Amino acid sequence: MNVVIVGATGLVGRTMLRVLEERNVNVDRLVLAASERSAGQTMTFRDQPLDVVELRPETFDGIDYALFSAGGSVSRQFAPVAAARGCVVIDNSSAWRMDPDVPLVVPEVNPLDALLHRGVIANPNCSTIQLVVALKPLAEAFGLRRVVVSTYQTPSGAGQKGLDQLRAELEGRMPMERISPHQLAGNTVFHTIDALNADSEEETKVMRETRRILHMDSLPLAVTCVRVPVIGGHAESVAVETERPCSADDVRQVLSNAPGVVVVDDPANAQYPTTVRANDTDPVYVGRIRPDASVANGILLWVVADNLRKGAATNAVQILEVLAAHR
Amino acid sequence: MNVVIVGATGLVGRTMLRVLEERNVNVDRLVLAASERSAGQTMTFRDQPLDVVELRPETFDGIDYALFSAGGSVSRQFAPVAAARGCVVIDNSSAWRMDPDVPLVVPEVNPLDALLHRGVIANPNCSTIQLVVALKPLAEAFGLRRVVVSTYQTPSGAGQKGLDQLRAELEGRMPMERISPHQLAGNTVFHTIDALNADSEEETKVMRETRRILHMDSLPLAVTCVRVPVIGGHAESVAVETERPCSADDVRQVLSNAPGVVVVDDPANAQYPTTVRANDTDPVYVGRIRPDASVANGILLWVVADNLRKGAATNAVQILEVLAAHR
Numbered sequence: 001m002n003v004v005i006v007g008a009t010g011l012v013g014r015t016m017l018r019v020l021e022e023r024n025v026n027v028d029r030l031v032l033a034a035s036e037r038s039a040g041q042t043m044t045f046r047d048q049p050l051d052v053v054e055l056r057p058e059t060f061d062g063i064d065y066a067l068f069s070a071g072g073s074v075s076r077q078f079a080p081v082a083a084a085r086g087c088v089v090i091d092n093s094s095a096w097r098m099d100p101d102v103p104l105v106v107p108e109v110n111p112l113d114a115l116l117h118r119g120v121i122a123n124p125n126c127s128t129i130q131l132v133v134a135l136k137p138l139a140e141a142f143g144l145r146r147v148v149v150s151t152y153q154t155p156s157g158a159g160q161k162g163l164d165q166l167r168a169e170l171e172g173r174m175p176m177e178r179i180s181p182h183q184l185a186g187n188t189v190f191h192t193i194d195a196l197n198a199d200s201e202e203e204t205k206v207m208r209e210t211r212r213i214l215h216m217d218s219l220p221l222a223v224t225c226v227r228v229p230v231i232g233g234h235a236e237s238v239a240v241e242t243e244r245p246c247s248a249d250d251v252r253q254v255l256s257n258a259p260g261v262v263v264v265d266d267p268a269n270a271q272y273p274t275t276v277r278a279n280d281t282d283p284v285y286v287g288r289i290r291p292d293a294s295v296a297n298g299i300l301l302w303v304v305a306d307n308l309r310k311g312a313a314t315n316a317v318q319i320l321e322v323l324a325a326h327r
Numbered sequence: 328m329n330v331v332i333v334g335a336t337g338l339v340g341r342t343m344l345r346v347l348e349e350r351n352v353n354v355d356r357l358v359l360a361a362s363e364r365s366a367g368q369t370m371t372f373r374d375q376p377l378d379v380v381e382l383r384p385e386t387f388d389g390i391d392y393a394l395f396s397a398g399g400s401v402s403r404q405f406a407p408v409a410a411a412r413g414c415v416v417i418d419n420s421s422a423w424r425m426d427p428d429v430p431l432v433v434p435e436v437n438p439l440d441a442l443l444h445r446g447v448i449a450n451p452n453c454s455t456i457q458l459v460v461a462l463k464p465l466a467e468a469f470g471l472r473r474v475v476v477s478t479y480q481t482p483s484g485a486g487q488k489g490l491d492q493l494r495a496e497l498e499g500r501m502p503m504e505r506i507s508p509h510q511l512a513g514n515t516v517f518h519t520i521d522a523l524n525a526d527s528e529e530e531t532k533v534m535r536e537t538r539r540i541l542h543m544d545s546l547p548l549a550v551t552c553v554r555v556p557v558i559g560g561h562a563e564s565v566a567v568e569t570e571r572p573c574s575a576d577d578v579r580q581v582l583s584n585a586p587g588v589v590v591v592d593d594p595a596n597a598q599y600p601t602t603v604r605a606n607d608t609d610p611v612y613v614g615r616i617r618p619d620a621s622v623a624n625g626i627l628l629w630v631v632a633d634n635l636r637k638g639a640a641t642n643a644v645q646i647l648e649v650l651a652a653h654r
Contacts, residue, residue, distance in 0.1 A: 146621050150477035150564035152515045152555060186558040187603040188479045195595035198617035220621030224564040228479060228555045231513040237477035237551040268522035276514040290525035294473050294547035
């Protein structure tokens with residue numbers, strides 16, 4: 001199985017490389033591709049040095065799977081090129097996520113959708129992935145009536161630039177580039193909001209993608225996405241209304257048996273998911289599971305995951321594993 | 328008018344001193360009191376040095392108003408002593424907030440409750456104050472059916488110790504004292520949760536106090552309180568369901584005319600309330616006002632205020648002003 005990582009030198013690309021190693025994915029040949037600016041760097045895969053090559057159409061010749069994380073415009077340009085050469089693309093950008101011909105897949109939730117691809121599969125937004133991993137078992141067990149989400153997101157969701165702005169500010173330096181006109185350090189800010197929309201781009205993604213992955217086109221969802229000055233992952237405060245009654249213990253039981261979920265929920269001993277604890281690990285952690293007496297069948301959850309791993313690289317590699325298992 | 332600040336050397340006490348100066352409160356004599364450990368320090372009021380005295384029962388002799396911010400146990404011990412000596416106590420601790428004989432007051436919301444005091448008035452929890460300032464105008468204009476809140480709170484809500492833990496961690500030092508067993512820097516953590524309760528102490532305060540101040544004993548409220556590594560204030564993501572239909576423009580209009588509220592809501596130009604912008608100012612800022620299509624009469628808000636000023640010191644001084652105006 002021959003694999004290329006497109007955008008290999010980026011924050012997600014580097015994590016994809018590590019996840020391929022860690023999960024012992026059966027890769028015969030790995031190609032690392034990036035923009036002209038980053039080509040020529042050397043990275044290490046399975047203790048072997050690998051040169052980063054400049055992305056060209058020929059990069060995909062003889063390649064079975066391409067993991068893309070180089071931004072929307074590269075994906076729009078090169079995913080069709082790769083697919084036309086017989087390479088299956090798993091794309092981490094938002095370019096194809098709402099295309100009805102492109103499956104949008106979280107392997108714990110809708111793995112079989114991956115098999116319907118026509119050459120391109122989309123990896124969802126990071127905030128969406130951890131949310132649907134936690135919601136899917138509840139949808140199956142109790143039904144979902146409405147979900148209200150507020151997020152606590154690391155600036156690394158915007159890639160290395162986001163981390164660089166935060167780190168520069170924390171160290172009292174002027175950032176070289178900015179992902180927000182506002183200070184990130186010590187602050188709470190929002191993602192880009194375009195003039196035509198009251199919701200931010202991130203909020204719109206979470207609503208649309210969650211409905212699509214869960215196959216619940218009209219699921220009522222209220223989403224507020226916030227960047228906070230944390231490094232290791234995203235957290236989400238989630239208020240769920242279920243169709244059928246369920247206790248906090250019922251929910252704890254269902255989530256404890258759910259794929260990809262780790263329940264951490266002993267609040268009296270200060271045991272609950274935290275961003276720092278989730279960092280550099282793959283599970284979606286759920287805690288603070290408690291009844292919400294303000295509505296019928298209300299349950300509150302706190303959902304945390306590493307946005308670069310389960311929220312991006314790990315999910316993409318899991319999609320690759322699903323495809324490889326069905327070859 | 329003679330005033331004592333009890334806990335004058337603490338984070339809120341120092342802010343009370345500054346707010347008394349800034350608002351030109353008609354204070355004839357100001358006494359600064361603190362524990363034995365802090366007594367002897369010198370602080371400055373209206374360019375005059377003032378020695379901090381040790382708190383004793385006699386401290387209240389000849390004093391009209393006492394602003395307490397020295398923790399619950401000092402308040403429980405000394406507020407009755409002060410009241411018995413004819414001094415009216417405005418107490419920033421949680422000791423008396425749910426006592427039916429003690430008014431719980433936010434001057435923009437329920438000023439007249441202050442006049443029913445029997446010697447002690449409670450200043451609400453910081454997260455509660457900014458929430459009710461934003462909710463009260465909506466309750467009057469449209470009615471409230473349900474409120475779902477997730478907070479983004481600075482560790483300074485736990486006083487100087489909270490800030491010290493965060494700053495030590497940001498600077499790579501070991502904190503001398505901890506307000507959380509978890510790292511605060513780069514993390515999302517919860518307030519203390521006791522073994523008998525699924526909600527944290529902070530979450531319980533916000534629910535109970537909000538209902539009491541709004542005089543809505545059964546208002547359905549879901550509250551999740553989170554500490555994030557910010558310095559200047561608290562932010563709140565608020566999903567409101569109103570009794571009567573209202574558009575985002577209706578809400579913007581009502582809040583623009585509401586006392587104590589400043590609407591900052593031009594998201595396409597990245598203009599919205601931020602923690603950094605709210606820092607060291609008195610208003611409650613509201614933005615991201617937008618429809619919530621997931622429920623009938625749903626509105627989403629983002630509410631930010633400086634927790635040491637409007638969330639503590641300024642609100643207490645405003646209560647003092649209400650009392651002084653009705654002497």
